Amino acid sequence: MNRIVRKEYFSPQVVEFVVEAPLIARSRKAGHFVMVKVGEKGERIPLTIAKSDTEKGTISLVIQNVGASSEKICNLQEGDYITDLVGPLGRATHIENFGTVICAGGGVGIAPMLPIIEAMKKAGNRVISVLAARTKDLVILEEQVAEYSDEVIVMTDDGSYGQKGLVTNGVESVINREKVDMCVTIGPAIMMKFVSLLTQKYNVPTMASLNTIMVDGTGMCGACRISVDGKTRFVCVDGPEFDAHKVDFDEMLMRLKAYN
Ligand code: FES
Structure with missing residues (x-):
């Protein structure tokens, strides 16, 4: 206990x-x-x-x-x-000095992003954190994120704090102004899908930390299965992070909806 x-x-x-x-x-x-x-x-x-x-x-x-x-x-x-x-x-995040890394976190996904931001910074990366939430009250851990980020961009759907817009708007504004070597995204599945589509357009390698339903967490039940590059993977033991450009987000969203 x-x-x-x-x-x-x-x-x-x-x-x-x-x-x-x-x-x-x-x-x-x-x-x-x-x-x-x-x-x-x-x-x-x-x-x-x-x-x-x-x-x-x-x-x-x-x-x-x-x-x-x-x-x-x-x-x-x-x-x-x-x-x-x-x-x-799960498997620990692959951390190395990529160069410039965007960490795009949405809602409560900002919490699991925090240790990755810290580790990326300690590995010598230039870290730009894009935090997104529906409204000001839902932007969490901004101060702690700022401690390990070279820049923090806050996006809110309703414009009540930071800039008005989606996480993808913040990510795209960075990609348009400087070379980005890696993007990490954590948040609702639909958000990660659109971050992934965006970074694919700009050829920015992207890792997504997936938040599927889990039951045992040890690879036994299959509840967390997803398709990556056409192959079945278990988020609990093979992930939770995967190459976002290879994840079948539509299938993942369908399975999450089925559980709901
Ligand atoms: Fe059961 Fe992953 S949670 S296999």
Whole structure:
């Protein structure tokens, strides 16, 4: 059982939990995720590790309240325990000095993007972070992102903060003004699809961190399967990151809709 040592609301629907998990804090790398379950019969939910503190032995998980299971987790308080927390799972992000990297995060996808931004910066990249959300209140972790970014561009659908427009508008404005060597995108599947289509047009290699439904998180159930370059892949063990230009986003969106 893992104790929650801090709970903070980023917005009414988005909560950050700092949880005691010393072994995971020590071994996790950017891109890794954990499976979380609350209650003996609770549903297992994959959550990316946004931050970790090896000295305190804690990890930070950011969760959006979108349904019964996420609500159950969001209702936990400081001092409560998470019944099951398994990880780190998945493959770590491929980090190297690419040159100039755009990190395009949408909504709650900004949280799993944070460790990648940090790792890309530490590897010597020029990092331009494009953060997108529907409205000002949903732009999260801007300060922490800024700490490891050479530039932060904020886009909101309604123009209530930063520039008015979609994440793709922000990404395209950067590509049009300078050479970009790599793009990483995390957010809703539909957003990643359009970022991928855009970067494909400009021949910018792109990694997408996929957020499919997961059940076991260990490659056994097949719930997270997707098609990459015409081949079946499991997000939990082969991912969560893939070459975005090879991902069949339409199939992924169809499967997500079927689960809904
Ligand atoms: Fe079951 Fe990936 S979550 S195979």
